[in-house]
Amino acid sequence: MEQILQITNLSKHYGALKAVDDVSFTIEKGHVYGILGPNGSGKSTTLGMVLNVVNPTSGDYQWFGGGVSNHDALKRIGAIIERPNFYPSMDAVQNLKLVCKIKNITTDKINEKLELVGLLSRKHSPFKTYSLGMKQRLAIASALLNDPEILILDEPTNGLDPQGIRAIRDLIQHISSNGTTILLASHLLDEVEKVCSHVIVLRQGNMLYSGPVDEMNSTHGTILIDASDRGGLKYFISQQSYAGSIEELVDGFEVMLLSDIDTAQVNKDAVQAGIYLNKLLLKKQSLEDQFIELTNNQPQAS
Incomplete structure (x- = not known):
């Protein structure tokens, strides 16, 4: 790549x-x-x-x-690292022509980029009449003028x-x-x-x-698993290669996964071990869960 x-x-x-x-x-x-x-x-x-x-x-x-x-x-490179900064009384085309002059590039892409960002119909409207979202889209158009x-x-x-x-x-x-x-x-x-x-x-x-x-996270989510034979279930889960930490809850065991699993295979393996599951729910971590876990596990600056 x-x-x-x-x-x-x-x-x-x-x-x-x-x-x-x-x-x-x-x-x-x-x-x-x-x-x-x-x-x-x-x-x-x-x-x-x-x-x-x-x-x-x-x-x-x-x-x-x-x-x-x-x-x-x-x-x-095209970049926007600050708030859009255009001349308020000039329209989109005039502002982009000025950008082209500063970048020393031709002006033949202006209409194409305005159409791309959805501003072609407002190309002759003064910048000061634009909403914040329109201003941001115009800034993106300006950053794309050099392809x-x-x-x-x-x-x-x-x-x-x-x-x-x-x-x-x-x-x-x-x-x-x-x-x-x-x-x-x-x-x-x-x-x-x-x-x-x-x-x-x-x-x-x-x-x-x-x-x-x-x-983003080394874990692969969790499963909530339960059976009438809790003792047998806990022993069964503890022997599985995909099982990390096991926490007993009111409604079953929450198991941190170390690898991806096939829930149908988990159920089949449990039956073969004499464990009949009455609950098996797979929960994948959201990006928010992963981000919070990553940042919370880091030491705070002193």
Whole structure:
């Protein structure tokens, strides 16, 4: 898989404050990545470093496999890391023409990008008449004018109402479906779960996880299992390779799974052992459960 960005042991310290501390991960072409973490976890600082607006304290990063300068790499990147900042009295076309002039690119993609973000019918309306969601979509259009290989978004739905959040989410998925790699920073678990294939979890500058969203936690969920013969059931479960911790509840045993299971096979194996189940429920962890478990298991900064 082609590498878009390789980050190696990247750190940014402000005196004793470690805003980002020894972070390493890889962005590969064709995926949607989320940098997930609470406010102050180092998401924006990480993006600032790879976009050459924040100087790293230590570590390194390489765009597009190396061998390309930061200046040339930035020509292949589209990014929004601050609030949309356009001239209020100018319309969308006028503002985007100015962006093209600053980026030294042609203006022939303006209508195409406005149509992509759903603003073509409002292209001659002054920017000051736009809703916050429209302003954000115009910013995304501006970042796409150079047909970037990767689009970087910092908290793209921050402050939007549910309708605006849905519009941005749909737009991200559409852009990704056309082959553009996307890296977005967010503190919203729901946002990352719905649009991202991969996630990097940060907390207080430390990276807790990097990988596919659906493999974020080492556990595979839990099962709630019960039988009239509780003693026999507990012994049976304790002998299974997929069983981790076993907690006895009022309505059965909750078993932490160490691997994926086939519930039909579990029931069959129990019958063969003389255990007749009256309850077998599989519960997969949500991204929220996994995120809370990851962050709660980390020591707090002193």
